[in-house]
Amino acid sequence: xxxxxxxxxxxxxxxxxxxxxxxxxxxxxxxxxxxxxxxxxxxxxxxxxxxxxxxxxxxxxxxxxxxxxxxxxxxxxxxxxxxxxxxxxxxxxxxxxxxxxxxxxxxxxxxxxxxxxxxxxxxxxxxxxxxxxxxxxxxxxxxxxxxxxxxxxxxxxxxxxxxxxxxxxxxxxxxxxxxxxxxxxxxxxxxxxxxxxxxxxxxxxxxxxxxxxxxxxxxxxxxxxxxxxxxxxxxxxxxxxxxxxxxxxxxxxxxxxxxxxxxxxxxxxxxxxxxxxxxxxxxxxxxxxxxxxxxxxxxxxxxxxxxxxxxxx
Numbered sequence: 357x358x359x360x361x362x363x364x365x366x367x368x369x370x371x372x373x374x375x376x377x378x379x380x381x382x383x384x385x386x387x388x389x390x391x392x393x394x395x396x397x398x399x400x401x402x403x404x405x406x407x408x409x410x411x412x413x414x415x416x417x418x419x420x421x422x423x424x425x426x427x428x429x430x431x432x433x434x435x436x437x438x439x440x441x442x443x444x445x446x447x448x449x450x451x452x453x454x455x456x457x458x459x460x461x462x463x464x465x466x467x468x469x470x471x472x473x474x475x476x477x478x479x480x481x482x483x484x485x486x487x488x489x490x491x492x493x494x495x496x497x498x499x500x501x502x503x504x505x506x507x508x509x510x511x512x513x514x515x516x517x518x519x520x521x522x523x524x525x526x527x528x529x530x531x532x533x534x535x536x537x538x539x540x541x542x543x544x545x546x547x548x549x550x551x552x553x554x555x556x557x558x559x560x561x562x563x564x565x566x567x568x569x570x571x572x573x574x575x576x577x578x579x580x581x582x583x584x585x586x587x588x589x590x591x592x593x594x595x596x597x598x599x600x601x602x603x604x605x606x607x608x609x610x611x612x613x614x615x616x617x618x619x620x621x622x623x624x625x626x627x628x629x630x631x632x633x634x635x636x637x638x639x640x641x642x643x644x645x646x647x648x649x650x651x652x653x654x655x656x657x658x659x660x661x662x663x664x665x666x667x668x669x
Contacts, residue, residue, distance in 0.1 A: 467522055469518040471518060475514055478540070484513065488514075490545035493510055493542050495540055496539045497524075497536050500534055505524055522564060529562065530562055531661065532559050532560060532562050532574055532661060534658075539552075561573065563604070569667060571666075572601055572664040573661060573662070574662040578590070580594065587625075587628055587632070589632055598640070599640065605637075613648075613649075614648045614649070615667070616630050616662070617650075617653065618661075618662050619652075619655035619661050620654065622654055623653060624652070627650075633650065634648050634649075
C-alpha cells in the first residue's frame with residue numbers, strides 16, 4: 357500500500373544547519389474521508405403553495421345608489437320663505453323684528469349661590485345634618501370698596517341653593533358694570549374659622565321691579581365704550597344691549613311709556629347719549645314721539661350708568 361510521506365523542514369541552530377524530519381500520515385488514498393455537513397442559519401423554507409386569491413366585492417353594489425340620501429331634500433326651502441327672503445330681505449334683517457337667537461333679558465334677575473357645596477369643598481368632605489350641627493356659616497356679598505352689600509348667615513348644615521334677586525335689605529339693587537364678591541366664612545365645631553372667596557358677580561345689565569317701574573340698568577362701558585364718553589352707540593356690544601332691551605319691551609311691555617336716563621361725565625354728554633338711546637329704541641319699537649322720553653345727568657365715573665324705566669304699573 358502506497359503511503360503519503362509528509363516532510364517537515366525545520367530550521368535548526370544559528371550556524372545555518374538544516375535538518376529534516378519525516379512524519380508518516382495515517383490516512384491512505386483508499387480510505388473514505390469523513391462526511392462534511394454544511395449548515396445554514398436561515399430558517400426560510402422553500403414553499404410551493406400559492407397565496408390565497410383575494411378579490412374585494414361589494415354586497416350592495418347593485419343597490420348602492422339607492423341607499424344614498426337625496427341631496428335635493430337638504431337644499432329644499434319653502435317657497436314662502438324664498439319669496440320673503442328674496443323679495444323683502446330688509447324685513448328679516450330689520451331691528452324692528454324680534455330675533456330669538458339674539459341675547460335677551462329676563463324681567464327678573466336671579467343670582468344663585470351654593471353654600472353647602474362650598475362648605476364641603478372647603479373641608480373636603482361631605483356633611484349631614486348630624487355632622488354639621490355645630491357649623492356656623494355666613495355668606496356676604498361685598499362691593500368694590502369691600503363693604504358688605506348683602507349677607508346671609510346660619511348654623512348647622514347650610515342650604516344647598518340660595519336664590520337672590522340682587523336686592524339687599526335696604527331696598528338697594530346691584531349696579532350694572534360693578535364687581536361684587538362672594539365671601540364665605542365657615543366656623544367648625546372647634547371654633548376655627550375658614551374664609552373662602554367665591555366667584556365675582558358682575559352684570560352688564562340688570563332688570564328689576566322697583567315700585568311702579570320696571571328698571572333696566574345698563575353698563576355705560578358696554579354702550580358707550582371704556583371711557584363712557586362716546587357720542588354714538590358702540591356697534592359691537594352697545595347695539596346688542598339695546599336690541600335686547602327693545603326685544604324685552606316688544607314681548608311684554610309694548611306701548612308702555614319709557615324713560616331713558618343717562619348718568620355721564622357732564623350733563624350735556626348725558627343728554628346727548630340719552631337722545632342716542634331714545635332714537636335707537638324709537639326706531640326698533642316703531643313708537644310715537646311721546647312714548648319714549650330721555651334725560652341726562654352729571655355723575656362721577658364710578659356711578660355713571662344707563663337706566664331705562666318702564667312704567668308698567
